[in-house]
Amino acid sequence: MTGREIAATLKRRGYKLTCQRRAIIDVLSASGKHLTSADIYARLKDEHPGIGLVTVYRTLELLQESGLLCEVHIGDSCRSYLNKKADVHHHHLICSGCGKVVDFTGCELDKLQERLAAETGFKIDNHLLQFMGRCSKCLASKECQSCQS
Amino acid sequence: MTGREIAATLKRRGYKLTCQRRAIIDVLSASGKHLTSADIYARLKDEHPGIGLVTVYRTLELLQESGLLCEVHIGDSCRSYLNKKADVHHHHLICSGCGKVVDFTGCELDKLQERLAAETGFKIDNHLLQFMGRCSKCLASKECQSCQS
DNA sequence: CACCTAAATGAAAATGATTTTCATTTATAA
DNA sequence: TTATAAATGAAAATCATTTTCATTTAGGTG
Ligand SMILES: [Zn+2]
Ligand SMILES: [Zn+2]
Ligand SMILES: [Zn+2]
Ligand SMILES: [Zn+2]
Numbered sequence: 181m182t183g184r185e186i187a188a189t190l191k192r193r194g195y196k197l198t199c200q201r202r203a204i205i206d207v208l209s210a211s212g213k214h215l216t217s218a219d220i221y222a223r224l225k226d227e228h229p230g231i232g233l234v235t236v237y238r239t240l241e242l243l244q245e246s247g248l249l250c251e252v253h254i255g256d257s258c259r260s261y262l263n264k265k266a267d268v269h270h271h272h273l274i275c276s277g278c279g280k281v282v283d284f285t286g287c288e289l290d291k292l293q294e295r296l297a298a299e300t301g302f303k304i305d306n307h308l309l310q311f312m313g314r315c316s317k318c319l320a321s322k323e324c325q326s327c328q329s
Numbered sequence: 330m331t332g333r334e335i336a337a338t339l340k341r342r343g344y345k346l347t348c349q350r351r352a353i354i355d356v357l358s359a360s361g362k363h364l365t366s367a368d369i370y371a372r373l374k375d376e377h378p379g380i381g382l383v384t385v386y387r388t389l390e391l392l393q394e395s396g397l398l399c400e401v402h403i404g405d406s407c408r409s410y411l412n413k414k415a416d417v418h419h420h421h422l423i424c425s426g427c428g429k430v431v432d433f434t435g436c437e438l439d440k441l442q443e444r445l446a447a448e449t450g451f452k453i454d455n456h457l458l459q460f461m462g463r464c465s466k467c468l469a470s471k472e473c474q475s476c477q478s
Numbered sequence: 479c480a481c482c483t484a485a486a487t488g489a490a491a492a493t494g495a496t497t498t499t500c501a502t503t504t505a506t507a508a
Numbered sequence: 509t510t511a512t513a514a515a516t517g518a519a520a521a522t523c524a525t526t527t528t529c530a531t532t533t534a535g536g537t538g
Contacts, residue, residue, distance in 0.1 A: 258407025
């Protein structure tokens with residue numbers, strides 16, 4: 181989603197388009213990595229000191245509720261976020277070295293989902309799928325080779 | 330895995346089999362739900378007051394490292410744990426109403442994983458998959474029907 | 479069985495992340 | 509421009525997790 185689309189969605193939902201929110205959205209869009217609140221806060225420091233960490237938290241919650249960003253689940257830190265490129269069903273491939281995220285579509289989990297629903301009596305309404313690994317850049321770098329293949 | 334198997338693994342790894350650890354393992358085995366440290370601590374209170382929350386944390390970390398339990402990722406609370414029934418590749422179907430978890434095998438994500446690796450240059454080493462929904466019990470209960478179908 | 483020792487425990491303090499509170503500022507509509 | 513509700517930032521409060529350290533204990537040894 182473009183900054184423009186995001187701005188439109190916020191307006192439609194009755195939220196104000198503040199420069200803090202714009203800045204946070206920009207940081208997310210500019211990064212190909214998953215970022216925590218603290219990461220985003222750190223990246224704002226140069227251009228927008230003055231923006232408080234609280235505002236980052238609040239903005240992320242807002243964007244999340246509005247379905248404007250993706251969430252990523254890594255080992256310990258549950259809460260890292262990602263710019264949602266388009267509003268289609270997709271999942272993420274995540275580099276555990278540098279945090280880079282590649283989106284992909286075509287999970288084809290519907291059949292499995294149906295089978296499970298039938299077998300268990302659950303009404304399944306969504307699924308979480310992620311692949312974890314190392315990107316080519318991290319594979320090539322010396323440091324990563326030494327620490328864990 | 331049975332309590333017996335778990336105990337054996339701990340011994341093999343040079344850890345002591347304390348009654349606190351036994352109690353925590355029992356709570357996990359007895360529950361068909363995913364539990365946080367605090368959940369486990371609460372369930373210990375009756376039979377084993379005296380066991381400290383710190384010990385729960387430490388024991389979970391230990392069991393985790395030894396591959397004796399499963400982790401589950403839900404919305405906010407990232408860290409909840411689950412008894413690992415068997416040491417085979419499987420995933421979880423989770424009830425968002427009551428926390429009940431059903432294991433399943435046969436994810437068949439290898440082809441997708443290969444395709445992604447080829448397309449992106451990533452070396453993929455694992456994946457996370459979970460289905461979320463409501464179990465039949467929760468579907469039937471009045472409260473759940475009123476709050477969210 | 480009694481003894482020894484490293485490992486494990488619990489209480490309290492420390493840390494870190496997230497949320498709440500509240501006075502001040504600001505985007506937006508009239 | 510003005511009015512107003514929404515948004516912000518600083519500080520305090522809360523909650524989860526980890527560290528510290530003195531004490532206890534499991535499990536091996538004689
Ligand atoms: Zn990388
Ligand atoms: Zn999917
Ligand atoms: Zn349920
Ligand atoms: Zn799988």
